[in-house]
Amino acid sequence: MNKKTRNILAYVFLLGMVGCNIDVPDRTLSTQISETIEESKANGVFLAEYRPNRKIIKKAxxxxxxxxxxxxxxKKQGGxxxxxxxxxxxxLSDSWSECEQGDTSNGNFSMGADYLIFELTEEELSKDTLIYYMYGGKKRKCMGELLLIKKK
Known part of the structure; x- marks a missing residue:
């Protein structure tokens, strides 16, 4: 095989790798979640940490x-x-009556840990305490009020 043929084959191979997205994975398709508060701070996306009044919550x-x-x-997105x-x-529900009826958030999903995700408005983020009503646990019923108190 001559040098020109080798170069053409190498070029076609490299073009195929790039075209098939083998060498550079596209990580832009899904929103990322920091697995720890420290990672959130290191990524420059951290806004606030909350202390829960219930032991069922590990961190928020x-x-x-x-x-x-x-x-x-x-790249930061809005919200x-x-x-x-x-x-x-x-x-989680916003009211006791919704919680008693089982009208709650969609529950947890897994990405290395279990998370509930809620979009907060600027007004909610500015408050020192967030109040929700918690449904689920072992008895699958409304377990009462959950307070999330912003750490200073």
């Missing part, structure tokens, strides 16, 4: 949703997302 914090751009940099990591599958 608010960050700006983000994705990777094509160069691997973090404020509240992430609540729970020990057990739960749902």
């Amino acid at each position: 914090w608010v960050e700006i949703p983000w994705v990777y751009d094509t160069l691997g940099n973090i 404020n997302e509240l992430y609540i990591e729970a020990i057990d599958s739960i749902g």
